[in-house]
Amino acid sequence: MEISSEFIWLLIGVSLATLIPRVxxxxxxxxxxxxxxxxxxxxxxxxxxxxxxxAQSVLTEDxxxxxxxxxxxxxxxxxxxxxxxxxxxxxITVLTGIGAMFLLQWL
Amino acid sequence: xxxxxxxxxxxxxxxxxxxxxxxxYWSIGFAAGVVGATEGLNVLEVGLMSTFLYAGSAQFIVxxxxxxxxxxxxxxxxxxFINLRHLLLSAAVAPYFRxxxxxxxxxxxxxxxxxxxxxxxxxLSITAEGRDKWMLGLxxxxxxxxxxxxxIGAWLGMSLANPEQFGxxxxxxxxxxxxxxxxxxxxxQLRQDMIVAGSAIVYxxxxxxxxxxxxxxxxxxVAAAITGMAVERWR
Numbered sequence: 001m002e003i004s005s006e007f008i009w010l011l012i013g014v015s016l017a018t019l020i021p022r023v024x025x026x027x028x029x030x031x032x033x034x035x036x037x038x039x040x041x042x043x044x045x046x047x048x049x050x051x052x053x054x055a056q057s058v059l060t061e062d063x064x065x066x067x068x069x070x071x072x073x074x075x076x077x078x079x080x081x082x083x084x085x086x087x088x089x090x091x092i093t094v095l096t097g098i099g100a101m102f103l104l105q106w107l
Numbered sequence: 108x109x110x111x112x113x114x115x116x117x118x119x120x121x122x123x124x125x126x127x128x129x130x131x132y133w134s135i136g137f138a139a140g141v142v143g144a145t146e147g148l149n150v151l152e153v154g155l156m157s158t159f160l161y162a163g164s165a166q167f168i169v170x171x172x173x174x175x176x177x178x179x180x181x182x183x184x185x186x187x188f189i190n191l192r193h194l195l196l197s198a199a200v201a202p203y204f205r206x207x208x209x210x211x212x213x214x215x216x217x218x219x220x221x222x223x224x225x226x227x228x229x230x231l232s233i234t235a236e237g238r239d240k241w242m243l244g245l246x247x248x249x250x251x252x253x254x255x256x257x258x259i260g261a262w263l264g265m266s267l268a269n270p271e272q273f274g275x276x277x278x279x280x281x282x283x284x285x286x287x288x289x290x291x292x293x294x295x296q297l298r299q300d301m302i303v304a305g306s307a308i309v310y311x312x313x314x315x316x317x318x319x320x321x322x323x324x325x326x327x328x329v330a331a332a333i334t335g336m337a338v339e340r341w342r
Contacts, residue, residue: 001151015159017187025198026216044335051307052327054283084288091134097281101274
């Protein structure tokens with residue numbers, strides 16, 4: 001197994017980008033007080049990022065739109081969302097999605 | 108009687124309190140390993156990501172962006188952005204670790220995740236002794252299980268020839284769909300969150316008309332989070 005120097009830089013970069021927000025408030029504890037608008041913004045960040053990524057992974061492939069009439073992702077998304085709402089389990093959601101895509105590819 | 112001062116927490120108590128979350132680590136970690144491998148990372152690279160990055164959603168994003176050939180800078184920027192929420196988690200547990208040294212807090216904070224945060228915030232009390240040892244037990248148990256689960260997932264993902272034919276390429280969108288639905292249902296503000304989620308899709312579609320998709324994701328996420336703030340303020 002080979003590790004490229006490009007991967008090492010990526011690893012260092014993403015690890016530091018994650019480590020800093022993790023440790024900073026705990027190390028500085030009460031000394032920093034985040035302004036209210038920043039807290040409000042941060043509260044919406046996870047859902048905003050996740051939905052944007054969902055849109056990207058469902059609607060595009062290799063930097064191009066997948067034509068809507070050929071887009072199996074959109075069809076597979078229906079049972080996937082249903083499973084997510086009904087079971088609230090990530091594992092069952094992912095398995096449902098994979099199973100739906102498997103069936104759609106053979107139809 | 109009645110006053111619970113001096114409750115003694117231990118390292119092994121932290122290990123035990125981690126157990127209910129392990130099924131979650133195994134399932135997400137396994138899926139993250141499979142996706143990492145199908146998007147082009149090898150088992151060693153997945154293991155290094157689980158050791159040093161150690162963040163489920165960020166590892167999915169890294170895999171997805173490596174798969175689409177994004178630049179290193181844009182991957183780092185996206186990961187930084189999505190992991191900014193750790194500022195909130197870290198700030199929220201900080202009061203429980205105020206008496207410990209900066210070095211100790213650095214080590215305990217470095218392994219903070221959504222799940223360990225959830226366990227810590229529901230279990231810790233300011234009067235209990237040994238919170239540092241307990242947190243370390245919780246942290247180490249969680250990460251060891253995470254690393255093992257992602258390695259197994261990656262190994263399986265790599266040993267399948269042509270994983271697309273099994274529908275495995277949809278693991279990534281399915282994972283994001285599950286995470287979106289979970290955070291929508293988890294918080295008690297469905298209407299505002301739905302507006303944020305809906306606007307993120309619209310912003311992405313608009314941004315992708317002019318920008319590469321990984322840039323469009325960042326633009327859409329920032330714009331959607333600002334939309335959420337604005338709705339909250341002017342409602």
